[in-house]
Amino acid sequence: MKLQQLWKVFREGMQNVPKVMGMNRRNLAYVYPNNPRRNFEYANDKLLTKRTLEHAGLNIPKTYFSVSYFYELTQIEAELRRLSSFVIKPASGSGGNGIVVIVDYDEGRWISISGKEYSFEMIKKHIADTIFGVFSFGLNDTAIIEERVVQDERITVLSPQGLADIRMINYKGKNVKAMLRIATEASDGKANLHQGGIGLAIDLESGKSFSAQIERENVTHHPDTGVVLLDVAIPYWKELVVLCEAVAEVIPMGYLGIDIAISEQGLVVLEVNARPGIEIQNIADEGMIERLESIEKGLKCLV
């Protein structure tokens, strides 16, 4: 009897296998055919991403200036001292490496979001490191100095420890799945799922959260604040859905992860990812193949 049950679980499980996307399938069936290698730049070079989106009239964090060459470092001081809050980002960095968030300027010194004080020399050193590729695997890089995104109060309630962002998977211009990534104390203020951040699955139609997970365990409340996570409506959802489709239109790749922050002023596109992860299926408690295939079918009908 026991064995029969196991066999049944196994047989039904095997029927579910084609609904779940694995790494091999993501790469072979979605990334390689839809994201040509030469267009990876649109995701990997954040300056190019920003220029492309800005050109299309889409909202991005404003770029104050960028530094690509060592000699430019002598010319940035005056410009920098006019700014009391900004973000330094490597244009080709990944995983949040080398990002410094400055929130205040006081008596010639800047204060970062974690409370660390920065002199001009320290900022210059960080930018120099970025240019020499310390944060991007030895490649020469560009440092982007951009506007700091201050997030919408309604999102801050959900993610008081740091900037939360929406990750949307988009296939050939159609949205596939969405989640909100929330920072926690355990994730050290980064909205990073494999470091203890919360993944909050959002329903595409209603824009409401329906499932939350921390490291694959289902939760209902924020572990640090106790705020309820489920059935929360994400502000600007209708606009967000349209924005993602607009991003997919201008970025010349067919299978994308689009990261969007919800700021005080509205929606801001943070980044585009050409190899979006597949963990979103666990967060949403549903495989994504069926949705991808129905999109494919819908497109064929249109043609």
Next chain:
Amino acid sequence: MFKYLKSAPFLYQLSLFVLLSITASLMSYKLFVLDYELADLIPTVGYEVEVSMQVSGHGEKVSLSTYLPQTSMYQSISEERNSPDIFTTQIKVDGLNRIISWQAPNVKETHIVRYRYFAQPEHVKYKIDKDIVIEKELPKYLFSYIQEEEGVQVHDPLIAATITKLFGEKEPDTYTALYTIHNYLQHSFENRNFSGFTDALTALKLQEASCNGKSRLFIALTRHLGLPSRLVGGLILNPGSKKTSHQWVEVYVKGHWIPFDAINNYFAEIPKNYLRLYYGDKVLFKHSANINFQYLFHISKKLVPRKEMRETMYASPLNAFNMYKIFESIGISQNLLKIILMIPLGALVVVIFRNVIGFETFGTFLPALIATAARETGLWWGLAGFFFIILISALLRKFLDYLQLLHSPKMAVMLTVVVILMMLMTIFAVQSSMFDLAHISLFPIAILAITAERFAIIQEEQGFLKALRISFFTAVVIMAAYAVMSSHFMNSLIIAFPELLLFLIVLNLWLGKWVGMRLSEFVRFRKLIFKAER
């Protein structure tokens, strides 16, 4: 039509077809036209023998000598390596034997001389016909084998009396003579396990003896009957370390030297693990007086390709070995080639672990390369050395990070430290006589430095536990790649049929199009797949 011929799916299928047919036709040519035997691919047992001699002197001239085994129809000796320490070596052939001697003019303190070889003795068994009479007229060159010599008192009255006791007045045929003497020594004598010299008469009087006493008595009795016989000195090859050598007897019958071991009861037969070192009544080791001398044999079992396999391949024109000889002519040894040829197989193992099983490892082919290097150090030393180097250099990387260096110079520092670590490990290994570990310097240095960097980055970004997990998976894949790459079957197979590399490409082409779920993803997405579980 033309468009289809240029399309990716067609070219993919065409590549598979072309590669498969080349592989299949080359293999069938070898199997059916050149008569390669598949059964010969199954490896056979051989023994790695090391004799180490420790000498302590006080500044005097020292010489040592011993007998080296020779390749004959009963045994094959290969891969001989001499580690003479401070001594100069000389090898000479003396009659049937090969003698190696080491000399040094001024020996102070302790020195160790090592000699290693690979030995594959054969099982030998004869059937002696019952009607062979003992020949009265012997050719001249056999005279010395029926004469009396020191310790073998052929004409002593006691020996004569024993012969009369065993056979009466009748003259026995060869078979009866040997059978009776063998059984007499086997059953009426106690085996004694001491290493001193026992002559034939003493053994007879005491009715007990070690191998040399029994063998001398065997020789005295057979020679008394006119059967030419001689002593054989050698080693019984069992894995482990030992000091004891062994002696047995060979008797000349109708053009063959037939072996007998009255201690271990082998009649006209010796087993597969008897290694012949010398013929005649000799002392295995000789050394100058007034020095402290110790020796030890160390024996380990190894599986190797069959001799027949090697011979068939040497004989054929389209054969792998002739191809390998081209490489040998520019100094690339066959052993190195064998290792190089196995790397694609290791790579396939890594691909299977990464894309089918879903193991995350450091570097794409790092496990295959470490497994390759571990063939010299042995698997466990290889793994230990690998993780020691990675851990130390990851710690160093943390320190360098604190100094905030640029990427390339930082990596150069790590590389240098890896080199220094490997040198230190080699010196340490040699000092403490761990010669396998000493081969650690064959590790791919640059790849180790990059791996240490990866380890440190993962440790920083995703935590120490994650880095340990990946290390564990890497170790598992190294072990799997090692097992496959050092399998003698695979070795023989690829050396005999190097065209199988094309088949490996086919497998990779197929795996490169495989969109199935990785095994690890069944675990990762178990909630989505096995919904009924809840």
